[in-house]
Amino acid sequence: MILKIKDFVPEHTFECGQCFRWEREPDGSYIGIANSQVVRISSNADTVTIDGCTDTDFELFWRKYLDIDRDYSHIKASVNVNETMNKAIKFGSGIRILRQDFFEALISFIISQRSSIPKIKSCVDKLCRLAGEQICFDGKNYYTFPDAYKVAALSEEELRALGVGYRAPYILKAAQEVANGSISKEELEKLDTASARERLLRLYGVGDKVCDCVLLFSLGKYDLFPSDVWIKRVMEEEFKTKSAKHSGENLFGTYSGFAQQYLFYWRKYNNA
DNA sequence: TTGCAGGGGTCAA
């Protein structure tokens, strides 16, 4: 599958902190797994190649997952409000916000709290190996993210053995609530952003940051501006404000999530 | 080798 597309650089999209299951290969391509499918994505100039994906797979899943139909040049123009944003947008010019699975995002971002990206990836990978389904791609084995029933059936001890520490009971309770239907993607999708936040925050172990990441990266609530240490730093340094989330959402409105990703990626990885 | 600080937070007091 070969696409003509602007504003999509695999490195920017898969390394900007929104996802934990895409790995860079020696040739610069990325292999990842979503929707029980493994694919390899590479790019040059205005062309993106997806290996391991049929036309049907693309239309049914990857088009939406990769946010192919969104006009990012319009978004960039809208959030380019000052010199800082201009630099951040140039630095992460190929970022796209993925539409990830709700349950996977929920558990992954619960795991992410007070943890580094390599550690998060390692824990998520161990969880998938423990409870996911094996898929072979290019001679190697990959594992799907387990569904809520599988995770809910694990014991707290099994989860702790993955290295998630005090987050084990958070993961277990969240999985149980999704498995028994007391919270669902469908329910949250129907709610406006404020109501969806209120509902998701009722989950034990889900605070402001995790909540906003889940809603932004799996349900497309783009008016959220998840605020972590990096965003707080950049908002304080460049925008002279201490209330990062509030200021970001006021400034960027319906495009807050995109602005947040450009700023996060720039502040964390631009060491110039 | 050992010790310690800190990492994409959240809960409870």
Place this chain on the structure above:
DNA sequence: TTGACCCCTGCA
């Protein structure tokens, strides 16, 4: 508003 929390990594 503050301390505790689980585990791992990097660095004296």
